[in-house]
Structure formats: C-alpha cells, structure tokens
Amino acid sequence: MNLSIGLTVNGERRDIVLDDPRVTLLDLLRERLELTGTKKGCDRGQCGACTILVDGKRINACLALAVSHDGADILTIEGVANGEHLHPVQAAFIAHDGFQCGFCTPGQIMSAIGLIAEGHAGDDSERIREGMSGNLCRCGAYAGITEAVQEAQKILGNTRTERAA
Amino acid sequence: MNRFDYVRATTAAEAVAAASAPGAAYLASGTNLLDLMKGGIVRPSRLVDVTRLPGLDRIEALADGSLRIGAMVGNADLAHDAEFAKAYPAIAEALLSGASAQLRNAATVSGNLLQRTRCGYFYDTASRCNKRAPGSGCDARGGDNRLHAILGWSEACIATHPSDFCVPLAAFDAVVEIEGRNGHREVALEALHRLPGDMPEQESALEPGDLIVAVRLPASARTFAAHSRYLKVRERNSYAFAVVSAAAGLVIDSGMIKQARVALGGVAAKPWRARAAEAQLEGSAAGPAAFSRAAQAALAEAKPSGDNAFKIELAQRLIVRALVSAAQGTSERIPALPASPFSSPAGALHV
Numbered sequence: 001m002n003l004s005i006g007l008t009v010n011g012e013r014r015d016i017v018l019d020d021p022r023v024t025l026l027d028l029l030r031e032r033l034e035l036t037g038t039k040k041g042c043d044r045g046q047c048g049a050c051t052i053l054v055d056g057k058r059i060n061a062c063l064a065l066a067v068s069h070d071g072a073d074i075l076t077i078e079g080v081a082n083g084e085h086l087h088p089v090q091a092a093f094i095a096h097d098g099f100q101c102g103f104c105t106p107g108q109i110m111s112a113i114g115l116i117a118e119g120h121a122g123d124d125s126e127r128i129r130e131g132m133s134g135n136l137c138r139c140g141a142y143a144g145i146t147e148a149v150q151e152a153q154k155i156l157g158n159t160r161t162e163r164a165a
Numbered sequence: 166m167n168r169f170d171y172v173r174a175t176t177a178a179e180a181v182a183a184a185s186a187p188g189a190a191y192l193a194s195g196t197n198l199l200d201l202m203k204g205g206i207v208r209p210s211r212l213v214d215v216t217r218l219p220g221l222d223r224i225e226a227l228a229d230g231s232l233r234i235g236a237m238v239g240n241a242d243l244a245h246d247a248e249f250a251k252a253y254p255a256i257a258e259a260l261l262s263g264a265s266a267q268l269r270n271a272a273t274v275s276g277n278l279l280q281r282t283r284c285g286y287f288y289d290t291a292s293r294c295n296k297r298a299p300g301s302g303c304d305a306r307g308g309d310n311r312l313h314a315i316l317g318w319s320e321a322c323i324a325t326h327p328s329d330f331c332v333p334l335a336a337f338d339a340v341v342e343i344e345g346r347n348g349h350r351e352v353a354l355e356a357l358h359r360l361p362g363d364m365p366e367q368e369s370a371l372e373p374g375d376l377i378v379a380v381r382l383p384a385s386a387r388t389f390a391a392h393s394r395y396l397k398v399r400e401r402n403s404y405a406f407a408v409v410s411a412a413a414g415l416v417i418d419s420g421m422i423k424q425a426r427v428a429l430g431g432v433a434a435k436p437w438r439a440r441a442a443e444a445q446l447e448g449s450a451a452g453p454a455a456f457s458r459a460a461q462a463a464l465a466e467a468k469p470s471g472d473n474a475f476k477i478e479l480a481q482r483l484i485v486r487a488l489v490s491a492a493q494g495t496s497e498r499i500p501a502l503p504a505s506p507f508s509s510p511a512g513a514l515h516v
Contacts, residue, residue: 003171021171048267060196060268060271062199064194065192067214115266126502130503133403134266
C-alpha cells in the first residue's frame with residue numbers, strides 16, 4: 001500500500017510517499033527526513049522527548065500516525081533558531097542550565113515553545129511545572145528548566161507586546 | 166505493531182460502513198490506540214480515520230439550552246474554551262487534570278470516552294486477562310491490585326475506567342450521540358460503559374460500526390456552575406491516572422441543597438454516578454453532616470477487590486472534600502494544579 005502525503009516541515013514543503021501506514025511522525029522525521037533532533041525516548045507517549053509542534057500545537061510525535069497528518073505544518077527543534085541566532089527558549093535553557101545530558105532537551109524546548117504560545121501559564125512557576133509535566137528529565141534539571149521557561153516567557157511576552165504596539 | 170489497512174473516511178456513513186467489518190477500529194488522534202497497538206494488546210486489521218469527518222470539531226449551544234460537543238473537539242481546546250470553562254467548571258478542571266499537555270492537545274472527546282483501562286495485566290500480554298483474552302483468567306485478582314476497582318467489579322475483572330472527563334459528564338447527565346448501521350441514536354453517558362460481569366471484554370454499549378459523533382450536556386448541567394468541583398488523588402501530583410476522583414455539583418439556596426450531583430472516578434469499570442449520595446444531600450443543609458452521610462451512602466456497596474480497601478475511605482474523604490469545595494463556591498480560575506487536593510487558596514503545593 002502506497003500512501004502519499006504532503007507536509008510542511010520547518011517551513012519547507014515535503015511530498016512523501018509512505019510505503020506503510022504504521023509510520024509515526026517521529027519515525028518519519030528521524031528515519032526518513034533525517035531530522036534526528038526529535039528524540040525517541042519511550043516511544044509510548046510517556047516521556048515527551050519526541051515533542052513537536054503540529055499546526056502550532058505541541059504533541060507527542062510517537063503517538064501520531066504520519067498518514068493521518070496529511071497537510072500538517074510541523075515544527076521541530078531543527079526549525080526554531082533563526083540562522084545563527086538561537087530561539088529565546090533555546091538561549092534561556094543555556095543561560096539557566098536547563099539540562100545535563102541533553103537527551104530530553106529538544107522535547108523540553110519544543111514543549112516550552114508550545115506552552116508559551118498557549119498562554120495559560122504566564123511566568124507562574126507552579127503553572128509552568130504543571131504545563132511541562134509531560135516532559136521527563138532523568139537528570140533532574142527541573143529547577144533550571146522552570147527558570148528557563150520563566151525567562152523565555154518574559155522575553156517572548158515582551159516581544160509580543162512590542163509588536164502589538 | 167501489526168499491519169493494517171488505512172481508510173480515511175470522508176462521511177460518517179462511509180466511516181460506519183468501513184468500521185463495521187470484523188477487526189476494524191476507528192482512529193481519532195490515536196494517543197491510546199497506537200500505544201495499545203505498539204504493545205500488541207490490540208491488533209486491528211483496519212483503521213478508519215475519522216479525524217477529517219466534517220462537522221465533528223464544533224462546540225454548539227443549542228436552542229434548548231444544551232451544549233453539543235463534537236466528537237473530534239480536542240480535550241485541551243474544550244477545557245480552554247472560555248465559555249465552556251465558565252459554564253462547566255468541573256468538566257474543564259477534570260479535562261486539565263488528565264494526562265499531559267501534549268496528550269490533551271491531541272486527544273479527542275470521543276477518544277477520551279473510549280480509552281481502555283490502564284490495568285497493568287491488560288497491558289502485559291504475558292499475563293492472563295479476561296478483557297484482552299476472554300476466558301484466560303485474571304492475574305490482577307491475585308496480583309498488584311491496590312489501584313483496582315472497589316465498586317461494580319466481578320471475579321472476571323477488577324479493572325477501572327481511567328477517564329477524568331467522564332466523571333463530571335456522568336454527574337451532569339451527559340448524552341452520547343451515535344451514528345450506527347441503523348442510523349442515529351443516543352445513549353446516556355452513564356449507560357455507555359458496562360460493568361464487567363462475566364463478559365469484561367464487552368466494555369460499552371457500542372455495536373460494531375458505531376461511531377460517537379457528539380456528547381451533549383443538557384441545560385440542567387450549567388445550573389451547577391457556581392458550586393462545582395472535580396478533585397483527583399494521584400500517586401504524583403500531575404500526569405498520572407486517578408487513584409480515586411470525585412465530581413460534585415450543588416445548587417444551594419439559603420444554605421439548603423436544592424440539587425446535588427456526585428460521581429466517582431477510578432473506582433469501577435465505568436464512571437460511577439453516586440445517586441444514593443445525591444439523595445442524602447438534596448433537601449439537607451449544606452454542611453459536614455450531610456456531606457458525611459453522602460460519602461457513606463456513595464460507598465455503601467463498595468468492597469475491596471484486593472489490596473485496595475484504603476480506596477473506600479479515600480473515596481469517602483474525597484467526596485466530602487469535593488462537596489466542601491463546591492459549597493464554598495467555584496473559584497474564578499482553575500488552580501495551578503487542576504483537581505489536586507494539595508492546592509490551597511495560598512497556592513498549590515508540589516509534593
């Protein structure tokens with residue numbers, strides 16, 4: 001069975017022929033589009049390492065069939081920086097030491113970008129921890145992660161206000 | 166994961182026809198189904214994708230005061246719909262207490278209703294499980310069962326239904342709209358899920374091909390908006406299934422309870438409407454005496470199915486806490502930790 005789908009991945013249109021409907025968005029990105037920044041941790045929706053944005057919303061790429069997402073706009077960790085300039089969330093993770101081994105970091109950053117875009121947590125540390133609970137960090141860098149999201153929220157919140165003004 | 170044929174339905178009728186075949190299953194976002202397929206717990210030969218069906222992603226206020234929620238509305242979209250959260254705060258809080266933000270973004274209304282139990286023996290294909298393999302036995306019965314059912318269970322199955330969303334839906338008389346091979350029909354949410362009896366593999370009132378197209382909340386559901394609450398005890402304070410949960414809604418007039426709604430989650434194979442508790446509350450003064458009587462009545466028939474006798478008292482205490490919170494009045498904003506009994510007006514406590 002050949003199934004054709006079209007996706008926009010990090011701003012680039014991709015036409016893809018799937019030879020098997022079992023391919024998840026995660027496996028499509030990693031194994032077929034060579035975008036290995038999105039990590040495979042548990043592959044069962046429990047760890048959040050595979051978090052990507054699909055049509056602007058953060059989801060677990062491991063629990064999404066690619067064939068069901070024909071036409072979707074996908075943003076992965078490879079697509080968030082502006083050339084040499086890191087995304088404010090990336091910069092904040094470095095500034096606040098929001099990782100140790102780094103395996104969960106792409107998922108953490110994509111989840112934080114999604115969280116800030118959702119706009120429900122603000123810079124309230126309790127709401128940020130709750131909003132980030134779908135991303136596990138085995139190194140336990142949670143304190144730095146929370147601070148990084150708080151700082152990025154302030155920067156992105158200000159940027160938005162300036163643009164609106 | 167087994168091989169399967171993929172069918173993208175464009176109309177409900179086409180979906181019903183395609184899913185009526187033996188071995189077929191509906192695919193919405195797949196957050197539960199793909200997990201089950203990866204574990205070899207379910208092996209559908211055909212997936213019928215219903216995410217593109219027209220008109221199922223709407224939230225509509227109907228002329229009779231009821232609200233119709235399309236089956237493909239996302240869990241997060243529904244919880245964050247400002248009008249919805251204001252009118253049905255306990256339902257919004259229940260939704261936000263379930264799973265993680267990523268899963269809530271993907272998961273749909275009907276998918277939430279039809280999610281399968283998280284009993285570890287159902288998930289472990291090396292274990293005996295009457296639900297997964299009818300007639301094979303139940304390894305949960307003599308196994309690690311401290312989180313299993315205390316109401317409505319049978320010797321064949323002691324699993325619980327894991328949904329948070331369904332608990333206040335049961336309390337507030339939600340109705341499920343279904344398209345099937347014989348046309349359109351409706352089933353009370355309370356009657357959608359079945360108790361195990363000696364056929365735990367028969368989990369719902371749905372027939373082959375039946376497609377949930379909407380969930381409807383009657384006009385009465387919003388009369389509890391000022392006094393309602395959903396509380397959930399978990400083994401960690403976020404991203405965990407309920408050990409026990411409770412939904413409570415009250416209509417209070419001059420300190421007297423005019424109407425009451427109580428339902429429990431995590432205690433049975435279905436969301437558990439506690440009508441005996443409601444009867445104790447209605448006509449009583451809104452206070453500890455009535456709340457305590459209600460909690461006793463709700464668990465009167467409960468019995469442990471294993472190492473879980475503690476859940477009976479826990480459920481009673483949680484009902485009292487939910488009723489106290491509901492009587493005090495619905496808070497303006499959903500707490501930082503939705504449904505957590507460890508939240509306080511001074512702020513949530515991460516434990």
